[in-house]
Amino acid sequence: MTTALDDIAAPAPGTFSRRLRFADPSMILWLALIAVLIFLIASPMVRLVISSFQEPETQRLTLHNYIDAYGSARHLQALWNTLELGGGVALLAGIFGVPLAWAISRTDMPAKGFVRLMVFGAFIIPPYLGAIGWILLAGPNAGWLNKLWMAVTGAPHGVFNIYSMTGLIVVIAVTSFPYVFVFTSSALDLVSSEMEDAANILGAGTLRTTFRVTLPLVLPAIVGGLIISFLEAIALFGAPALIALPARFHVVSTQLWQFFEYPVRVEEAAAYAMPLLLITLLMFWLQRTVLGRRGYTTVSGKGGERRVIKLGPWRFVMLGYALLVCTLSVFLPMLVLVQAAFARAWGRGFSLDNLTLNNFRYVLFEQTQAQNAIINTFVYSGAAAFGAITLSLAIAYVVTRKLVPWSNVLAFLCMAPFVIPGIILAIGFYAAYAPPPLALYGTATILILAYTTRFLPIAYTSSAAGMRSINPEMEEAVRILGGGRLTAIRRVLAPLLKRSIAGAWILVFIPATRELSSAIFLVGPNTRVISVMLFDLSEEGNFEVLATLGLILLAVTLVIAAIGFKAIGRDFMVRNS
């Protein structure tokens, strides 16, 4: 270590050796963290970009991958479809999420706690499971809603067709609107009523005040939520695979999957992945520069008075709307999924002779893979959550305490996976770490590393927020009294951070349990997880077994989330996200 550093330091011995003397173990920690982050994030992505310019066999530089990837009208159409999907989902998620956030945060709408709980429910339902639920609901001929429509009106055809772009947009929007909700409501919680009062005094009514004052004040947060929904939608793989194919169109993620058909064209896939990466970067740049620069200084901490807006009779209209959103996102899909899980054939409906536990017996005992997959899912997710949090805490500590110069580089790298869609991250991991020398293909390690990387930004956001909330004076007191930094961390910091660590762990754990897109290219026969198994089984249709496995996933996730709720005793999702 020292020799290596001396070598590097040779050109400028003065400054570097001085720095080295001051650096104590922090510098080594910083270097170690940088190395880990480069391994997890920079290296797979650089590998991906390089391979997009390489000839598969010879490794020579070429533009052919780009020509092949964009030389087909179908491929370009898929790109356009993805943009349409993302735009539609963001719009609809806004229509669902913003009114709910406003109603819960600012008004006297009844049953707020229940609605909030249902939004959390929508958050933990994986999009592909929601998609299966909606296929059962809105299949053009067999879907429950269409059957009901035909029974009531006597029409020969149903009215809803899940196998369409609109269908796909609805399915993804009902599972991703919680992002908009969380962003918007946490901003609304910080806006004081003074500005609204001013508008009221000047004669504006509730509606006018809301649209002209309150919502514009939280616009950056709303746009942030919409961007996340957009990015989530364009990167999803499971729901489009279930719905887009029968609907006869492709999106980028399903097209990327096709490049992995024989012959595997990782290089062309890498080239084709670039627009998704660029769009994501562009979105974040937009959010940062365009919105970040505008001053919304009223949203500044917890000061100021906030009163609820009295809606009068309209509060029941608002509740009706909230319940409608909950119906679309949670009640209806869960109802039909539960029915299918306990049915011999879901199409035969809710009757006693259609009830069975056979699906559970099949999944739990007859299937040779399911038991392992269930265990793997929770072990990998748990391990990844620990990994992501350990790493992000160390980084947050270094960054917030400014232990070393350029510590912001660490923060930047930590947040970088946010702009990498899961399927692209998986391709990068595959290209970089599946082959020798590391030869991690089919191991648990590569999955845990991929999950850790994928959810590092969530872990870091929580850890950094927790870390910032703790005044360094307390640690300094320990050090003045002769305790070392490690003592300070162990005896002061760790106990204070316990709650935010637990909250962050759950926030990483839940999405990790359902992660499909980054797992799909990395699993082997012994490292299968529930999401991939669901994807494989979905090829055959077989919705009863799919629903059963999905419910098992949800049930275990819920139990763990409930333990988390109990442990930290507050609404961690709303506070931290």
Added chain:
Amino acid sequence: MIRVPSRRDVLKAGSALALGATLGARSALAREMSAREKELYELAKKEGEINWYTAHSDDVTAQALGRDFEASYPGIKANVVRTTAQVAFQRVSQEIKAGAMQVDVLSSTDLGHYAYLKEKSLLEHYVPDNSAHVLDIYKNYDPDGFYHVTSAGMIAIGINTSKLSEADAPKNWPDLLDPKWKDKIALGHPGFSGYVGTWVVMLRKLYGWDFFEKLAKNNPQIGRSINDTVTMLNSGERIIAGCGPVGTAMNSAKKGNPLAMIYPTDGTVLIIAPSAIMKGVKHPNCAKLFMEYLLSAEASQVWVDHYNESMRAEINPPPGVKAAKDVKIIRPSVAEIDKGIPEVIKAWRDTFGV
């Protein structure tokens, strides 16, 4: 894996009991293991597990075979990964490219895969003893002995009998083109399913690509696996399975779903599907033992219990169930499939848009 040899007899008895309880009809149980089998089993127990990628059947049948293998050879775990043929091959290609072979035995339904893997020297040469005991039509499929036929099944036209009577149903393949079946037909996808790919190759040979141009006008629902067509019939989403897998459909009918098969007058498509051991696998002896098992009478019993074809003369389908010998059979040649499937996948994408 953890079993010690001295307990073997106890275990054998135990497994016989367990099996006897679940599959009462298995008389072959008392059968002595052959010398080769014993030798393989001893070596295989040290390896402990077999990773089997299969597209030969639906998940239920594949898992039943895995469990039956586990019961026949206690101490060896079967990891059965059922996907469509092209997805299985996609995973295998990824493994080859990464230099980390995970699969032991590959059971694809696209014959082209074996021709390709054999040419690239990616298959392990193994001739199971049991390959001498299968029906003649399944013998020596690959004269060099790299891959061996381990299953066969039929594709006919499936219907939902609660919405369509057998009298009104299509009688032959061109009947599917009748405009009255618009929005009524379900299909699989040749880019996923080897069964569907072979079916497309066969019908292209009989009626030209024009058949599919016309079929597209009837707006069929396109899933991935051929078995998805059965799901679509069960739910009532569609009423005709344009390429209906007989085994999966009959299994489902047995569970009480309103299904029937129409065996087209111009011929039912027979799919003959081989299995092979990949080169450089982690569990070579388990793989060999598993190849022996797939060609055993026990495996054939599981196949016919699930309405697929028997590999062996001594195992017959239950009375009343049609086997390939009872209907008019058509099938493309190995060369036609090898060359044809990549072509039809491309043409399919142009015609159907996905």
